[in-house]
Amino acid sequence: MGLDELERQRDLAVCGYSLAEGAQTRFAAEGAHDPTATRYFVLEKLFSQMEFDVDSHLLDVGCGAGRALAYYVEVGLPGRATGVELDPVLARRASTWARNFPQLAVVEGSVLDVSLRPYTHFYLFNPFDSCVLERFVEKLEAEVRGCVTLCHMSDNGENYLFWGRAGWRLQTEGWIHEYEGSPAFNCPQHWSIWQFDRA
Numbered sequence: 001m002g003l004d005e006l007e008r009q010r011d012l013a014v015c016g017y018s019l020a021e022g023a024q025t026r027f028a029a030e031g032a033h034d035p036t037a038t039r040y041f042v043l044e045k046l047f048s049q050m051e052f053d054v055d056s057h058l059l060d061v062g063c064g065a066g067r068a069l070a071y072y073v074e075v076g077l078p079g080r081a082t083g084v085e086l087d088p089v090l091a092r093r094a095s096t097w098a099r100n101f102p103q104l105a106v107v108e109g110s111v112l113d114v115s116l117r118p119y120t121h122f123y124l125f126n127p128f129d130s131c132v133l134e135r136f137v138e139k140l141e142a143e144v145r146g147c148v149t150l151c152h153m154s155d156n157g158e159n160y161l162f163w164g165r166a167g168w169r170l171q172t173e174g175w176i177h178e179y180e181g182s183p184a185f186n187c188p189q190h191w192s193i194w195q196f197d198r199a
Helices: 003-015 040-047 067-074 088-098 130-143
Strands: 057-061 080-085 104-108 121-125 147-154 168-176 189-197
Touching: 003 040, 003 067, 040 067, 040 147, 040 189, 057 067, 067 080, 067 088, 067 104, 080 088, 088 104, 121 130
Parallel strands: 057 080, 057 121, 080 104, 121 147
Antiparallel strands: 147 189, 168 189
């Protein structure tokens, strides 16, 4: 069984349908990138390196149809998870299945219009261009209280946006390209996990 079919089966088990099909870019003018479902093996690698507890609240920025949310409930991570999605079609798709899980929520709209204060963890799989990412980081710095964890994955080297900013500390980083010896992406994807503390 190929990787795409394995992922489809996992989607079906949690959500009832595939979360990787039918996505289109409709908001490129706003800086949004192609909606792409994060592969499960990537989520396993990244989320296993972040600490979650009953008070954790993850925000998946640009959640698409909700693959990261599906993983969150599939493996039984503690706390809550919310997805925010600019595309109303994808947001409704994610909301349709996520409403079956009390620990999940989906917000339709721009993350730049959403309060970031309730969240302890942030996940970004290359949801938008560098200009929007910088505005998001500035908003996070202005709004959050205490220490938060941010996981960022991208193929375009945006890691530099975090370097040298007050309060940011790199926890770990790496590259992902293959799954069991075969390419899983068109090009290598860089990931990094950061902690931000206003104190």
